[in-house]
Amino acid sequence: MATKLTQATVNKAAEDHPPGTHLYDAEVSGLRVxxxxxxxxxxxxxxxxxxxxxxxxxxxxxxxxxALRTARERSTELRLALKxxxxxxxxxxxxxxxxxxxxxxxx
Numbered sequence: 001m002a003t004k005l006t007q008a009t010v011n012k013a014a015e016d017h018p019p020g021t022h023l024y025d026a027e028v029s030g031l032r033v034x035x036x037x038x039x040x041x042x043x044x045x046x047x048x049x050x051x052x053x054x055x056x057x058x059x060x061x062x063x064x065x066x067a068l069r070t071a072r073e074r075s076t077e078l079r080l081a082l083k084x085x086x087x088x089x090x091x092x093x094x095x096x097x098x099x100x101x102x103x104x105x106x107x
Contacts, residue, residue: 002026005033007068013040031075033063040064042071044078050085 002024003009010033013023017035022043025031030046042060047053058078060071 005068010040010063010068013063025072025075028072028075028079030079031071042066042068042075044075046079046082048082048085056082 003026005023005025005027009023013021013033013035017023019035019037021035023033023035025033030044032043032045034041034043040063042063044058044060045055047055060066060074066074
C-alpha cells in the first residue's frame with residue numbers, strides 16, 4: 001500500500017520499521033524506501049517499454065545521502081526513460097538522462 005512519504009518519515013524509517021520493509025511512495029509510482037539492517041535506501045522499480053515486459057530495479061542511493069525530493073525527481077526521469085524503451089547498458093549502470101551511477105538490476 002502506498003504511503004504519503006515525507007522527509008521526516010524517511011528519516012525515521014529505520015527506527016520505525018523492521019529490516020525488509022518496503023515503503024511505497026504515493027506521489028511517485030515505482031519509488032520506494034527499502035529498510036535494511038544498517039539503514040535505508042531509495043529504490044525505483046519500473047517496466048521497460050520494449051515489448052519484453054521486463055522490470056528494472058534501480059537503487060538510487062541511501063536515504064542519508066539523497067533527499068526525498070531528489071529521489072522523486074530521479075524516479076520520474078527513470079520512469080520516462082523506461083517509457084521511451086531506453087535501457088542502460090548493464091555494464092556501466094549509467095542512465096544518460098540521470099547522469100549518475102546507479103545500481104541496476106533487470107528483474
